[in-house]
Amino acid sequence: MPEPQPTVLVLTALPLEYAAVRAHVEHRREDVHPTNGTQVELGRLPGTPWQVAIGELGEGARATAALTASLIDWLRPQAVVFAGVAGSLKDDIVIGDVVVGTKVYGIHGAKLTPGGPLVRPEAWSGSNALVQAARSAVRDMAGVRAHFKPIATGDVVLADAGSEIARYIREHYNDAAAIEMEGSGAAHAAHLSGQVDALVVRGISDRTDERKSAADAGGSQERAAAQAASVTVGALRKYRPRGGSGGSADSEENPQAVYGGDHIDFRGGTFYGPVIGKQTGRQ
Incomplete structure (x- = not known):
């Protein structure tokens, strides 16, 4: 009997980030966390075995940590x-x-x-x-310039490269390539779960200097969000479920799932039972 699709949770802070990820997910349906009201959309990532749950959590690491922990407990993602x-911290990352x-x-x-x-890092x-x-995905993404580097998370919007906090980061977190506000919260929640892989992917929208507002107004955030979403989706196309065949969602090993009510209709059969992401009967 076919199993429900394995799940990955893709989180964002801003509406434009959410929209960039959402554009890649098909057969979407909304669901709501039964206790804290967090809304997610669940759907399929075409050509993969993954059910994707996408959420927009707002800004800040502390709220992100709490909400990510509750979503992990609810949806049981891999x-x-x-x-x-994010803002760049390096001259050669544009x-x-x-x-x-x-x-x-x-x-x-x-x-x-x-x-x-x-510093107590x-x-x-x-x-x-x-x-x-x-790494594997971006080798074939001609329109993407990717850097595999540390990312700094802080509850600041950095718009002055000469500020005290900018000097602090350069001195104590010198290998950090970008700064943002939520990544540590998501990473910490995943770590505490003891079983969930985690990654932060950030498109560069500004240079963390006085030109930030002008860059944002010129559409840099939309461009950066689209690039981050593309790399995220590319990585998920290469990432494999634990213990699974890892083939395409359109192959016989990973039949396409269509959600409806209390069952999932697969090519070649129907599985009746609790659906991952459904508000009642979740396991």
């Missing part, structure tokens, strides 16, 4: 990817590039002393299986 936009997070830093852990801050590594899938 992986969590946070996809969206608007439209994509940074795939080999690590995610939480930058606000420190002890402040008269001699300066003594937190870091979460991107899951090797997802990092490797992204």
Whole structure:
């Protein structure tokens, strides 16, 4: 008897990031977390075995951590990817590039002393299986310039390259290539679950300087979000379910699923029972 499709959770903070991911997901249907009301859309990623659950969580690492943990407990995904936009911290990483997070830093852990801050860093590594899938995917993506580097997460919008926080990051997190606001929350929640792969994928929308507002107004965020979504989808096309055949969703090994009510209709048969992502009867 066919099993329900394995699930990946793709999260965003902003509406334009959500829209960029949503454009790749077919046969979407809405569902709502039974206790906290978080809304997701579930659908298929064509050509893969994956059911994709997409969510827009808003800004900030703390809210992201709490909501990601509850979504993991509810949907039981194999992986969590946070996809969206970020500011570049390096001169050679420009608007439209994509940074795939080999690590995610939480930058606000420190002890402040008269001699300066003594950094107490937190870091979460991107899951090797997802990092490797992204590396494989971008080799064939001619329109994408990707960098596999650490990403810094902080509750700041950095628009001054000469600011104290910018100097702090350069001194203590010198290998960080981009800065954003949610990645550490998603990575921490995935880590605490003990069983979920995690990755942060960020398109570069600004250079973290005084030109940020002009870049945003010129459409850089939409471009960056689209690039991040493309890399995320490319990685998921290479990423394989644990214990599965890993073939295409359109192959006999991974039949296409069409959701309806309390059952999933597959080519060659119908599975009756709880549907992953359905509000009642979830396992």
